[in-house]
Amino acid sequence: MRGLARAPWFWMSAGLVLAFLAAMILPWLLSEAPGLFFSPGTPRRTQAPGYGTALYEELTQPEVYWLNQPAGRASSTGQGWSKGAYRIPWTTAPPPEAGLPLPQAGRLYRPWLRPVLPPAYIFPRLGSGGGPAPDERESPAFTDINPPGFPGLRLAPFVLFPLPPELSLSSLLATLPSPAPASEPPAGVPPGSTGWSTSHRDEEMQGGEAGDESMPAGNEGARRSTRRWQIPRPALTPVFGFIRRAARYSPLPPGEVRGLHASSNQAGSARMTSIVRTAEQVGLNAVVVEIKDEFGRLAYQSRVPLAREIGAGTDRIPDVRAFLADLHERGFYVIARMVTFQDGKLAEGRPELAIRRRSGGIWRNSQGLAWVDPGLGEVWRYEVDIAEEALQLGFDEVQFDYVRFPTDGNISDVVSVVPASQRVTAIAAFLDYAKERLAPYGRPVSADVFGFVATAEDDLGIGQHLEEVARSMDFVSPMVYPSHYPKGSYGFADPDAEPYGVIRHALGVAASRIGTEKLRPWLQSFSLRHVYGPEEIAAQLRAVHETGISSWLFWNASGRYNLLEGLPPL
Incomplete structure (x- = not known):
């Protein structure tokens, strides 16, 4: 036994096992820890930095995933505007919107190991309402993979383990609603670019209209597509998640610069x-x-x-x-x-x-x-x-x-x-x-x-x-x-x-x-x-x-x- 304890390979193997277990368990602990201190659904009052003494309700898990950035990385995406913090009725200041991760590491976290599923499905949109509906190109980032009434499926802690048949990746992905068919972006614009959307409307056509080359005669009931650019709605949240106290600055000179x-x-x-x-x-x-x-x-x-x-x-x-x-x-x-x-x-x-x-x-x-x-x-x-x-x-x-x-x-x-x-x-x-x-x-x-x-x-x-x-x-x-x-x-x-x-x-x-x-x-x-x-x-x-x-x-x-x-x- 003493010889085993002195063997370098033993401690190296033990360290790798412990590190693997920590990487698997820690994200789950971070997501569940708030429930040990706050009752589910009970908002915690906090001061919103940059808005004086205004108080806002802070969402608890699992809805906190909704506030996180759907792309699952530190750089900005322009898609984090889905829902902001609720405003307490007696305040008048605007609530901070959702965007880059807020600085509560124990409540808004990202798993250290990149999961098998795309990041968009690790931070599912739970519930309904609470923000403007994303356009067709952004909707897959907010797809809800949970059945109605299910409190929230956390895939990150266990996606690397063998899954039982009923929880296999293929079965989970099969339950995802199919996004609306997306048309191609304008020529030269890569498919990953945001800022355009395609709307579809079904029309009963009695033959093509004069001068309408996009709807030839004989296409009764064809689907007409209209491509249009939409104003982006990137998050209003400060870049580092809060408004830091700025260094000294000079006020605007009276009357002239x-x-x-x-x-x-x-x-x-x-x-x-x-x-x-x-x-x-x-x-x-x-x-x-x-x-x-x-x-x-x-x-x-x-x-x-x-x-x-x-x-x-x-x-x-x-x-x-x-x-x-x-x-x-x-x-x-x-x-x-x-x-x-x-x-x-x-x-x-x-x-x-x-x-x-x-x-x-x-x-x-x-x-x-x-x-x-x-x-x-x-x-x-x-x-x-x-x-x-x-x-x-x-x-x-x-x-x-x-x-x-x-x-x-x-x-x-x-x-x-x-x-x-x-x-x-x-x-x-x-x-x-x-x-x-x-x-x-x-x-x-x-x-x-x-x-x-x-x-x-x-x-x-x-x-x-x-x-x-x-x-x-x-x-x-x-x-x-x-x-x-x-x-x-x-x-x-x-x-x-x-x-x-x-x-x-x-x-x-x-x-x-x-x-x-x-x-x-x-x-x-x-x-x-x-x-x-x-x-x-x-x-x-x-x-x-x-x-x-x-x-x-x-x-x-x-x-x-x-x-x-x-x-x-x-």
């Missing part, structure tokens, strides 16, 4: 010293810092699960909180600017989320950069997860740039789940979602738009319509750079040589449409076709002030703002 831009590379280098010095010398009170660039790379190492999965983080700003603390001590209002839908990191890391080519594969613009599809709920969730993290780190505002569809490259080859006729709806719905998600932080949310959006009556084919963007955003920043207008714009033969006239006209039209309070234009602090100096800078500022706008931002891609250094304090 006057600032300049720093890229993520510049913010993490010695160039930032020059940018801050110029801002202080001229009397600016704001700095716009790029936290996500046109490649999808972040300025810091993110804690957002999907950002870590695709490797989006960098060390350009090693300590974001210290970086912000320094700017705040100097009296600056700091805006986090993020390139939104031009996101090569996400598109290449998760190709099913990318804008596609008609022939398949990832579409790229003329610079070889990939875009993600603005119509997908998981894309929305990821982008706003990053925005929320920026507010948690202490940024004073989030600014969405590239919140549109592509404009350069082979646009005719673009395949999106969003029809061209619904692009305005898609962009406006994303901004609505972002504003609602970020509302608990009580800080402004803004968006950049093309300069022509200020005067265009339509969306220019990119989904940006001024009134729709301004409806949900606190501020809108038209990029009214005179150098970016083609010859003949607004009646000017050479718009770049007419900074006052171009900006005065563009902002005048925009102000007549949405007022001046939300307008915060981007101005030109660089030379392109014409050499700009203090005179051209002053002409732009005069046009802004004459329009009645008191806030503005200067842009220079290289971070060299020497054109501003000759100006008197603004």
Whole structure:
């Protein structure tokens, strides 16, 4: 016996057996433990983080599975909106919705060993009601595998053991209701993409209608399919399951924001010293810092699960909180600017989320950069997860740039789940979602738009319509750079040589449409076709002030703002 106890293989085998048993039993214990302390069906009152002292009922097992993310992994899916926590009648704050796992590990758990069945069947939807019905493409993720009245079948703890015939996997799967037959997505869109649905209706046809090629004559009783894009409904829950206390931040300066831009590379280098010095010398009170660039790379190492999965983080700003603390001590209002839908990191890391080519594969613009599809709920969730993290780190505002569809490259080859006729709806719905998600932080949310959006009556084919963007955003920043207008714009033969006239006209039209309070234009602090100096800078500022706008931002891609250094304090 002593010899056996000394044998290494004995202890190794015993350890493996114990580890296997623990892996099998622990998930069951975690799911059943709440019943040892709380009577079934008795809600436990808890404070909902981020909603003051509002109290909400917290669901007990097994319904807690319903609140979990159906895809069974840490990255966001955009499908966790099925049901939120119940609201106690005497509260007025909105209840937090279901989304990423909440931080009660003993109540919301995932088995450590990946089960044989798909994750969608490990977290079945129990009961009925309590949330909007998912569309046809999302319904399989919420399929109930339990008979009516059955308290809940937990497969995870024992799926690796031999099952008796009545509980075999084939018999269990045979009891699953067959999902409605799904038609193919639009050409070039992978089957795994979300954001579109197909509705069917049966019609008794007395022969084909004139001009209806989809319903040929003789197909009496045929089934007509209509493909349409639906607005995604991703979860409103904070990215880490709760709203953490954010670092110190500066409130919005009363009446005006006057600032300049720093890229993520510049913010993490010695160039930032020059940018801050110029801002202080001229009397600016704001700095716009790029936290996500046109490649999808972040300025810091993110804690957002999907950002870590695709490797989006960098060390350009090693300590974001210290970086912000320094700017705040100097009296600056700091805006986090993020390139939104031009996101090569996400598109290449998760190709099913990318804008596609008609022939398949990832579409790229003329610079070889990939875009993600603005119509997908998981894309929305990821982008706003990053925005929320920026507010948690202490940024004073989030600014969405590239919140549109592509404009350069082979646009005719673009395949999106969003029809061209619904692009305005898609962009406006994303901004609505972002504003609602970020509302608990009580800080402004803004968006950049093309300069022509200020005067265009339509969306220019990119989904940006001024009134729709301004409806949900606190501020809108038209990029009214005179150098970016083609010859003949607004009646000017050479718009770049007419900074006052171009900006005065563009902002005048925009102000007549949405007022001046939300307008915060981007101005030109660089030379392109014409050499700009203090005179051209002053002409732009005069046009802004004459329009009645008191806030503005200067842009220079290289971070060299020497054109501003000759100006008197603004």
